[in-house]
Amino acid sequence: FSNQTRAESYLETKKSGYLTMQSYSSQGKLVRNGEKNKLVICIEGNIASGKTTCLEYFSKTSNIEVLTEPVSKWRNVRGHNPLGLMYQDPTRWGITLQTYIQLTMLDQHLSTTSAPIRMMERSIYGAKYIFVENLYRSGKMPEVDFAVLSEWFEWITQNIAIPVDLIVYLQSSPQICHERLKERCREEEKIIPLEYLEAIHQLYEDWLIKKTSFNIPAPVLVISADDDLQKMIHQFEENREKILSGRNV
Template sequence: MSAVGCRVTSLFSRVFARCTVSPAAAGVGGLNERITSRAGRVPLVQSRARSGACHLATGKLVRNGEEKKAVICIEGNIASGKTTCLNYFSETTNIEVLTEPVSKWRNVRGHNPLALMYEDPERWGITLQTYVQLTMLDRHLSTISSPVRMMERSIFSAKYIFVENLFRSGKMPEVDYTVLSEWFDWITTNISIPVDLIVYLQTSPETCHERLKQRCREEEKVIPLEYLESIHQLYEDWLIKQTSSPLPAPVLVIPADHDLQKMLHQYEENRDKILSASYL
């Protein structure tokens, strides 16, 4: 078995070791509706089809014996300011912050599938995205140590945004896309992945491109503006227009084209709405 295969097998073992089978309960479906938060002008997109632990399909796997805690996912384009947002809230008591496991994507026993994907997405897209899907599931299912968990992105955006973009751009063969989709559908059908709120940092592709050039990460040097435009459109279709994929939770939209001080001010303004996610 290859080094990557060994790491994947090990992660699968840890993921499923943390799961138990839930008692039967009726699932809830429904339409999405747009509502406005009373606490301010920032738009809030509400979904009736919640993924919380109260509505589980028969036999769905859940984390072992955990009480309900709030899970907030910070979503947005590359260089939209997710790290800044997470750093800001990490200083708040009783919040657990989980960043994307980028270090794992850069080093799977000496291999860098993230860099390989950017260099040759048609060859390495499924390799990276399979590992992204697994490591994000590992993040979702890990034991929550605080009343509120704040995550950088989610298993949902991994599929709805980045896998979808590879396929639509013609850089992922249909067979690879089908395999990843089958895996994702099985995971979300059989494993409970509660999300209480999505915070969408809405940025223009141009702003993201400028920020990318300033932070100079090695793997990101090859990312063109067109790629960021595609990711932006997929996010808009999913979280704003709601015309592509299901929403796993309500969405709080924060305009994020501003400088650091303005963004910190916006996070403070929206603190109460973000941290009351478990009551939405």
């Protein structure tokens, strides 16, 4: 076979993963085939702001595919736990975890779905604009690590179409999030101080409320997330039509 024939044969047999991205948008970006008209909703918010509750509520809707953060992958990369390592020593392991988060979030954005609506826990944008930025600003990520991650992020977003139709921002106070963390007792989260949650909160506010830090890839629907479980579910019910239509008004 010629090299071209081999390549065409390989693409033909590879029906999943990135190799299905064979068309280009009007901006010249790679686009996954068949995904253009599907709604993408990203649930953003601080740690313990209620994202899991929101996703569980909407997962009961038949025409939605819900994608939670792939935390199990972050805890086990061929037997290693980069999530746990990062919390123990962020200066050493921050770039390791965030590089892998960038990869796994990109994979979720680009995965195929038969459902007309995809709802994701956070996004590749939130990972970069909030958590990578916080590591860098707090002095826990060396400048060279931040530069490398930023170069990767810019290449991805400039060359691959990653559409988002609506961001649902669960706006919660750091104090409430800290109390919830204590109650749910996840191993890696036991050492998270209130100051960390305050820093994450401020980055979210600057990005999605004040709009003073980074580009926002979609309209933002803000939902107050300091209430208890039942009141939160009631808020999701009240905003259900807006969320599922991909509109913030």
